[in-house]
Amino acid sequence: TIWAGVTFLAYTLASEKMPWLLVNITLPLIFLSAKFLGDLAESVRWRLALRRGAAASFFLAPLAALGGLFFLYAYTGNAGDDGGISGQHWAVLAGSAVVLAAAAYLVRITSNAGGGAVAALGMAALLLGFGIWSGLRAAYTFDDSNREILVYAQGGSDLRETFASLEDRVFSQSLEEAGPNLTPRRVVEVDYDIWYPFQWYVRDAESSGLLRFTCFKVEDDDGWNDSCNSLETPPADDEFKPTSLLLTADHAGRSGAELEGYEKSEPLHSLLWFPETYRRPSEARQDEEWKDELKKDLGFFKDVATSRGAWRSALGYWIFRDLEQDWFTGDYYQFDR
Template sequence: MIIKSFFDTNLMVRHLYETIAYGVIIGTSIFLRLFQLSERAMHHDESLHSFYSWQLAQGNGLTHNPMMHGPLQMELTAGVFFLFGDSDFTARLIYVIAGSALTLIPLIFREWLGREGAIITAIMLSVSPSLLYFSRFARNDILMAVFTFVIIMLVWDYLKKGSNRRLYWIAGLMALSFCTKESAFLVTGMIGLYCIAIYITQIGFQSLPLINLRTDSYPVIYKTFSGSIVDSIRAGISITTIPRSASMAIFLIALTLPQWAAVTGIIQHTFLFNWTNLILVGEVGNIGMPVGGGKVIAFLATSILFGLSAYLGYKWCWRIWWRSTLLFYAIWLTAYTTFFTNIGGGISSGLWQSLGYWIVQQGEARGDQPFFYYLIITPTYEYLPLITSVLAATYYIRRKNKFGIYLAYWCLSTFILYTIASEKMPWLLVNIALPMIVLSGQFLGSLVNKINWSKALRPRQLFLFFVGPVTMISFGIIVLTLPDYKTDTTLLIPIAITILLGYLCHLILRRSNSTTIQSSLALLCIGSGLFLLILTIRTSIEASFKNSDIPVEMMVYTQTSPDLKLTMKSIDALADQMKPDKSPQITIDQTSGFTWPWTWYLRNYEKVDYPVFSDSNKPSASETNVVLVHSRNKDASDKAYSRDFHPPIRVPHRWWFPEHKYRDIDFLKFTSGIVSMKSWKELTQYWLFRQGVAEEIGSEDAYLYVREDHPDINFVTDKIRHGP
């Protein structure tokens, strides 16, 4: 078994350095994810997930709402709350555990990643800016990363070895994925397409003896090839007669087919279905659910897919199918029905609305990001795996390395799928970064094995090791220090230095013989990679600790400002002052969703009101101690609270990165920027120091009204925007 090798004591003894390496990696990973975990203000999404987890832990139940994706994260967090209490720290603890566990997965699959490749992959997973940040963030993306990584590796393991035990592991992990987030559909489809492509390729090779490429016309070749596919299907789909690639594709289809029932909602507004006036996925009210007669169609579609799933399972391998399906739906039903407390609603929302809701949301294009969004944010944070994975994919395709091509397919298909999807968010970078890191780690590990370490300290080899870092440092220094002349000829200086160093590398490599050139190239790549790893660690620390709730980072998306966290601390201090006789009364204006994150922060306060102030519902003076109103309601609030309260303080409730910095880019601006020293300087200043955006941070503000006895608050957002 795969897991057994993990606990093989003899293996640990033989490879002591591996044990030490993984101990350091996992220790560092846990430390980075736990350190100052509760310091960042709770994001809107985090507060939603945490509050409903708390409600469940309090015994108030949980009803699946696809707006918050699958119910698993809330159920796991509720368990943490039950065991350790509820706080910002424990609200993020399950994600810390998942992010730390992610760094151990390469150890389990080092048979395929290689010993060195697994260690390098684990290091990169540990310090990845996006994976670290969202391992400290109460969203389910890091949970999906864990499940996806293991599924991808188990699929490959099955394709190579064929052990049916892997199928049960895959079934269980698939169930957890579908209970976590709808991106499970993308993962399933991506793997299924790969297996089908491999199967078709295998059929193609079997058809080659029947085809004469010199004399046969294209119709004849097509007829021969398609005939081979038809003959293969007629021969049956039993697990004992078909290739493993086809077997895996059928297994995934038979296992998950009923989950895809809501896909029929795509035809709702087409000429095929529009004439019926039936609603399969509602766009208002209970979004994603069928309405009226659409419920009948939804029931029939789901029933047919269940029947087809059983038929495929019976024809393929009944014993494996029913066991896998039982495992899948045991997990799935437990999660979606919240431990069988919401059976009818949980099953219907899980089978239909979970996908139906997000089919509707694709039309909303939440985030409204440009198509090139991931081409901007990926090199901002995940530059090391981005560069390395491109090199690795090119190398493995040329060498026809099947495992490398498999990982490259995972990288490319993931990037394409998330680029096509209308919703583009920074937390989805986790899904893009993960395959790039795995491919990069495996590739860098193979390069380490190619280095002739006995000759690595020779001057020529040392030059190759350091030439990459020296080139990058020189380029950065020159770009940052040269003045912005009206002409951009100064850009030729760093380009000339880069060309010169590249030419010196070329001369050294030309003098290398065939046995040393691979070692020389490997040293060149490893030296550059090590330097980029150091920069990556710096980027991670900046994003996760220094700027964790400050939107000079592109990953900080519509984030609750740190001033709200400070306000909450002052409310807690006020409550301590008023004990034991009284407790503070707090009023929060609900306008524009300002309920969150206050519903989470004030969950243990009894005297909290959430009115929606407007022209027809104006604020009025009361016994309240603290009032927070939306900026658009300030004038009416001033009249109500001017007598008994201090002058209001403007506080950013949520703030965001100035997205016009990249939204306005078009082809002309891009091409002119490439040859502009000023553009390179601004880009380098942001990439290294996050300069040039703080003063343009956008925000939606509130006004805070407090009485004279309220503790002082040392707000920080103005200092961040305008400097001390």
């Protein structure tokens, strides 16, 4: 507990809130939770509990919780002052209250057999179901169709499709077939600003001399150097011309002479970030005093805690992984001739 608490405090003060840092916080809590659940299971006198009907509380407690979540999700809807609730939702709430009362009664009359522990284990099983679903989506969905906060940042699936296209059209040919005038130009030239994570796909093509990462900045851009290609100078007739160019969105809007004769693609995604809708709007933590930062954070938390819309969004993502806002993206364009 101390390990998790101190780490959480350190990350908070350092303004480091990347999801993968949660591993360092959750690992000790996972051990503690496993120990706690093991002690709960050992505390139950199972034969006596089953004989007295305490096993029903294993199902009744999570059933009541699900009913309450169903009502709360409807209540936080936008349909009028009463949210999105109807007679059906009130019936579910009433039924959940009855189920909760029944579970509480069973826990009370089976307390000497560990009825409360059985109900707690039922709630743990419910949370396990949510965790398994989230884990499977995060671990075994390889494209960017699911916006998972645990993933937070990743390469876009467009990179994989771009590589497959280049592999089929360009990389499948040998270096000799590509032509002798490949120095310093290459058949495929990629803007260095999308080096990561595209280099994982094209490392063999790069080592074979079919592709290179290079700079396409103009002189006024940050990071410009003499080796950068501004795309403004038309190549000579006998000069080698790349088959494909991959440029970031910042560099693809130019009308340079070198881009004449190339066909421009639709915008493609190179990097994706989880939309940080949980952040305080217009925060500037590096420039704020810690007292002002804490005051603004508490005010933001108060506004969120009393907002139906915020509760609706949180429940929608937690239960259904429903998120209205799309990924934050880093885009690029493919130019082919």
